Amino acid sequence: MFGRSILLGATAGILSGVACIVFEMVYRDTVFVDFSILISKGAYFGACIFGCVLASIGFWAAMKLTPKYGEIIFNFLFALLTFASILGPIMYVWPLDMPDAQMELLAYFPMYAMTLHFFPIVVWFTLKPLFIKK
Numbered sequence: 001m002f003g004r005s006i007l008l009g010a011t012a013g014i015l016s017g018v019a020c021i022v023f024e025m026v027y028r029d030t031v032f033v034d035f036s037i038l039i040s041k042g043a044y045f046g047a048c049i050f051g052c053v054l055a056s057i058g059f060w061a062a063m064k065l066t067p068k069y070g071e072i073i074f075n076f077l078f079a080l081l082t083f084a085s086i087l088g089p090i091m092y093v094w095p096l097d098m099p100d101a102q103m104e105l106l107a108y109f110p111m112y113a114m115t116l117h118f119f120p121i122v123v124w125f126t127l128k129p130l131f132i133k134k
Contacts, residue, residue, distance in 0.1 A: 001132070002060050008124070008131035009056030013049030016123040020044040020116050033108050044116065051120045059132075075125075082121045089113035 021041050028034050055078055062070035062077075089110045 001063070004131050005056040005060040006053065008127055009053035010049065011131070012056075012120065012124040012127050013052035014045075015127070016052060016119040017045035017048035019119045019123065020048060023115065023119070027112060031108060033105060033112075035105060035109060035112060038105060038109060039113075048120050052124050055120070055124055078121060078124075082117060086114045086117050089117075 021044060024035070024041065024044065058077070059071075059074045062074040064070070066073060094106050
């Protein structure tokens with residue numbers, strides 16, 4: 001099960017990374033705001049892969065430790081950690097000496113970043129039945 005779990009994490013990470021990049025392109029073209037000076041596409045992609053693989057390891061560990069309640073415990077913790085992760089973009093204190101052109105980015109960035117935080121969990125839970133069978 002560990003191998004299938006890691007494969008799930010890697011696949012979900014890659015797909016959620018691609019979804020983040022597509023969302024970034026659509027958002028940039030719709031709102032006319034480019035966040036590439038704040039965060040790179042590689043950072044999205046790497047964070048998605050890291051988060052999904054880590055989630056898969058956590059799922060495997062939860063199922064090994066408590067087979068009966070492991071899935072419920074993991075699902076609750078994964079959702080809780082995902083919601084907690086959006087506090088980072090909301091509470092980040094930006095420097096006040098930024099140029100005026102970049103100050104506009106700060107108004108849109110928290111909402112944009114919060115949306116990106118939910119791609120990995122949605123893709124992971126969507127792909128889980130394909131990789132982990134009961």
